[in-house]
Amino acid sequence: MSKVRWLVALWIAKLIRRIIKIFNFSGGTALPGLIALKIDANFVIQAAKKLDYSIIITGTNGKTTTSRMISEILSKDSIKVLHNRAGSNLKRGIASTITEKAGFFGKLPQAVGLWEVDEAVMPELVLEIQPKILIVLNLFRDQLDRYGEVETIRKKWQKGVENLSQDSTLVLNALDPSVASLEKNAKAKVISFGLSDLNQLQTQVARAADQIFCPMCLQKLDYEKVYLSHAGIYQCIKCGFKTPVLDFWAENISFSAMSSHFTIKRQSLEKNINLQIGGLYNILNAVAAFSVGKILNIDSDKIKEALNGFEAAFGRMEKIKVGNNFIYFYLIKNPTGANEVIRTLFKDPESKNVLLALNDKIADGTDVSWIWDVEFEKLVGKTEKLIITGIRAYDLALRLKYAGLDKPNLITTDFKKAIKETFVLKKDFYYLPTYTAMLDLRSKLTKTLGKKQFWEE
Amino acid sequence: MELRIVHLYYNLMNTYGDDGNVICLKKRALWRGIEPKIKGVTLGDQIDPDWADIYFFGGGQDKQQIAVSKDLVKVNSKLLKETARGGAVIFSICGGYQLLGHYYKPHQGPELKGVGLIDVTTLAGSRRMIQNVVLAINPLLEIAGKHKTLVGFENHSGKTFLGRDATPLGEVILGGGNNGEDKTEGAFQGNVFGCYLHGSCLPKNPHFADFLIQKALKRRYGIIELKNLDDDLEWQAHEAILEKFAPNYLRE
Numbered sequence: 291m292s293k294v295r296w297l298v299a300l301w302i303a304k305l306i307r308r309i310i311k312i313f314n315f316s317g318g319t320a321l322p323g324l325i326a327l328k329i330d331a332n333f334v335i336q337a338a339k340k341l342d343y344s345i346i347i348t349g350t351n352g353k354t355t356t357s358r359m360i361s362e363i364l365s366k367d368s369i370k371v372l373h374n375r376a377g378s379n380l381k382r383g384i385a386s387t388i389t390e391k392a393g394f395f396g397k398l399p400q401a402v403g404l405w406e407v408d409e410a411v412m413p414e415l416v417l418e419i420q421p422k423i424l425i426v427l428n429l430f431r432d433q434l435d436r437y438g439e440v441e442t443i444r445k446k447w448q449k450g451v452e453n454l455s456q457d458s459t460l461v462l463n464a465l466d467p468s469v470a471s472l473e474k475n476a477k478a479k480v481i482s483f484g485l486s487d488l489n490q491l492q493t494q495v496a497r498a499a500d501q502i503f504c505p506m507c508l509q510k511l512d513y514e515k516v517y518l519s520h521a522g523i524y525q526c527i528k529c530g531f532k533t534p535v536l537d538f539w540a541e542n543i544s545f546s547a548m549s550s551h552f553t554i555k556r557q558s559l560e561k562n563i564n565l566q567i568g569g570l571y572n573i574l575n576a577v578a579a580f581s582v583g584k585i586l587n588i589d590s591d592k593i594k595e596a597l598n599g600f601e602a603a604f605g606r607m608e609k610i611k612v613g614n615n616f617i618y619f620y621l622i623k624n625p626t627g628a629n630e631v632i633r634t635l636f637k638d639p640e641s642k643n644v645l646l647a648l649n650d651k652i653a654d655g656t657d658v659s660w661i662w663d664v665e666f667e668k669l670v671g672k673t674e675k676l677i678i679t680g681i682r683a684y685d686l687a688l689r690l691k692y693a694g695l696d697k698p699n700l701i702t703t704d705f706k707k708a709i710k711e712t713f714v715l716k717k718d719f720y721y722l723p724t725y726t727a728m729l730d731l732r733s734k735l736t737k738t739l740g741k742k743q744f745w746e747e
Numbered sequence: 748m749e750l751r752i753v754h755l756y757y758n759l760m761n762t763y764g765d766d767g768n769v770i771c772l773k774k775r776a777l778w779r780g781i782e783p784k785i786k787g788v789t790l791g792d793q794i795d796p797d798w799a800d801i802y803f804f805g806g807g808q809d810k811q812q813i814a815v816s817k818d819l820v821k822v823n824s825k826l827l828k829e830t831a832r833g834g835a836v837i838f839s840i841c842g843g844y845q846l847l848g849h850y851y852k853p854h855q856g857p858e859l860k861g862v863g864l865i866d867v868t869t870l871a872g873s874r875r876m877i878q879n880v881v882l883a884i885n886p887l888l889e890i891a892g893k894h895k896t897l898v899g900f901e902n903h904s905g906k907t908f909l910g911r912d913a914t915p916l917g918e919v920i921l922g923g924g925n926n927g928e929d930k931t932e933g934a935f936q937g938n939v940f941g942c943y944l945h946g947s948c949l950p951k952n953p954h955f956a957d958f959l960i961q962k963a964l965k966r967r968y969g970i971i972e973l974k975n976l977d978d979d980l981e982w983q984a985h986e987a988i989l990e991k992f993a994p995n996y997l998r999e
C-alpha cells in the first residue's frame with residue numbers, strides 16, 4: 291500500500307512539474323515536492339531507502355559550494371550523485387529533486403544522495419534519511435527574523451546529531467566552538483577538520499562573533515586567535531573544552547580574490563591544492579570536501595584533481611563576460627559571509643568598481659539590521675565607482691555613509707538602471723548582492739545581454 | 748566639546764545589528780565638530796558613573812542576557828542608577844531595554860533581575876514578534892524632525908508592560924510593540940529610554956538620534972543648539988519604510 295501511495299505521489303508531482311513547465315510559471319520549483327509530501331508524508335523516507343546512501347551537509351555559510359565540491363569528487367570516482375539545487379534546501383526541495391530525477395516507476399538512477407540542508411530542518415532530515423555522513427560547516431548569525439536566535443539552531447543541531455546512528459560519520463568544523471561542541475551528543479564517529487596556519491590568524495574576534503561563551507558550561511571562552519569571525523583557537527578555562535585535535539587540515543595557505551593555494555594534510559597524507567576560487571572560507575570548505583572523499587575511500591589524487599578543477603557555484607564568485615569586461619558575482623547574505631568576501635576582495639591595494647545590492651525578501655532575511663554588523667569601513671578608499679541597489683538600497687547607502695565611504699555614483703531601487711550604469715564604464719565590476727538580489731540581477735542581465743552572449747563564458 | 752559614549756556589554760549584547768546606534772552617535776557628533784569618545788564595558792568591568800554622557804545598551808540572546816543580568820547585579824546596577832541621577836542619558840534596545848526594567852520572567856527558571864531604571868516588567872511570551880515596526884512618537888517628547896514617526900524592526904518574544912512611572916515612547920502604527928496588546932512601543936523615564944527597534948534604530952531616525960545627543964550634551968555643557976546636517980539619505984531610508992507600511996504618515 292505504501293508503495294502505491296509513494297508512486298501516486300510521484301506521478302502527481304511529475305504532472306505538476308510538467309504543467310509548471312508548459313505554462314512557464316516562475317518560482318514553482320518546490321511545488322512538486324510539496325505536493326508529493328502532502329500525498330505521502332513518508333515520501334523522502336521511502337526515496338532515501340532506494341539510494342545506496344546519503345550525505346547531508348548543513349551550516350550557515352558554504353553549503354552550496356561544499357556540496358558541489360563533494361559532488362565533483364564523487365563524480366571523479368564514477369559515483370552517480372543525486373543533488374538538490376541551491377535554494378531548495380528545505381524538505382520540499384529535496385522531495386522536488388527526487389520527483390524530478392526518479393523514473394516513471396520510481397527508479398532512481400543515481401546511487402548516492404547528496405543533500406544540502408537548511409540549518410533548521412537538519413534534525414528532521416537526519417532522522418528520515420539516516421545519512422552515512424553528516425557535515426556541519428559553521429554557525430553564524432543569519433536570518434534571525436526566521437530563527438530568532440543563533441543558539442536556537444545549535445540546540446536543534448544537538449538533537450539532529452543524536453538522531454545519527456553509530457555507523458555514520460559526523461564531520462565537524464573544529465574551529466567553530468558551536469559546531470565542535472556537537473561531538474558530545476554524537477554516537478557516530480567524529481572527524482574534525484580545520485586550518486593550521488599561523489599566518490592566517492587574526493588577533494581580534496570579529497564584532498559579529500556569536501560564540502564567545504563555552505557551549506558546554508557557559509563560561510566565557512578564551513580565544514587565543516581566530517581565522518574568521520569566532521572560528522579559531524579557543525579554550526574554556528572552567529571545563530577544558532577546546533579546539534579539538536584536527537583529523538584533516540590545510541596549511542601553507544595563500545589566497546587572493548580569484549584563487550587559493552594550500553596543502554591539505556592528514557597524518558602522513560599530504561596534497562597540494564590549487565583552487566580556482568579565493569577566500570579563506572573556501573579553503574575550509576575544500577578541507578571539509580576532502581575529508582568526505584577520504585571517508586568514502588576515494589583516491590587522494592582523484593580528490594585533488596576534482597578540487598583543482600572546481601568552478602564557482604551559482605552566484606558565488608561567478609564571472610560573466612560583458613563585451614571585453616567581466617562582472618564578478620560575490621553573494622553576501624550575513625555579517626560573517628560579507629566580512630570574508632570583503633576581506634578576500636579588498637586584500638590588494640588597487641581599488642575596484644563595486645555594485646552592492648540589498649533585498650529584504652524572505653530568502654534574504656526581512657530584517658536588514660545585519661548590514662550594521664558588516665565591516666564596510668574596510669571599503670573606504672578602495673572603491674572606484676560605487677553603485678547601490680536593491681529593495682533596501684537606501685538602508686545600504688546609509689550604512690556606507692556611516693562607514694565613511696564617499697557618496698555613491700548611483701543609489702537606485704531599479705536593478706535595470708543599476709546594471710546599465712555599470713556598463714557605461716566599460717570596466718570590470720564586482721557585484722555583491724544578497725540572495726534574491728542576485729537572482730534579480732542575473733535575470734535582468736540575461737534580458738539585457740541576451741541569453742547566448744550571457745552564457746558564453 | 749566632546750561626547751562621551753559608553754557601550755554597555757558591547758561584546759555580548761550585539762546580536763541584532765544594534766552596533767549601528769553607536770556608529771551613528773559617533774558620526775553625528777564628529778560631523779558637528781564634537782569629539783566622540785567611546786568606551787566599552789563588559790563582564791567584570793566597573794562603570795565610572797561620572798564619565799559618560801550617554802550609554803548604549805543593545806539586544807543579545809538569552810544566554811548572553813543571563814550573564815549580563817548576573818554581572819549587573821554585582822555593582823553596575825547601582826552605578827547605572829547613580830549615573831542616571833547625574834544626568835547621563837541611557838538608550839537601550841530589546842534585551843538591554845528589558846534589563847533596564849525591574850525583571851524579565853522566563854517560561855521556566857528564576858527571574859532575571861534588571862536594573863529597575865524604567866518602571867517596566869517583561870514576561871516571556873509564546874509568540875515571537877518579528878516584523879517591521881512604525882510608531883508615532885509620543886508628543887510629550889517634543890522630538891522635532893521631518894517626520895513624527897520612528898521606524899525599525901522588532902524581534903522579541905518577551906512582552907513588556909509599563910508601570911505607572913514609565914511613559915510609552917510611542918504608539919504602534921505597525922508591529923507588535925511592547926507586548927502586542929496595548930499598542931504602546933518603548934518607554935522612557937527621565938533620561939532613560941528603551942525600545943524594541945533594531946534596524947539599526949538611530950541612523951534612519953536622525954531626529955531621535957539628535958534628540959538623544961542634545962540631551963546627553965546637556966549634562967556637561969547645558970543646552971546646545973546642534974548644527975543641522977545633510978540628512979537626505981537618512982530620511983530616504985526612513986521614508987522607504989513609511990511608503991511601504993504607513994503611507995498616511997508620509998504625507999503629514
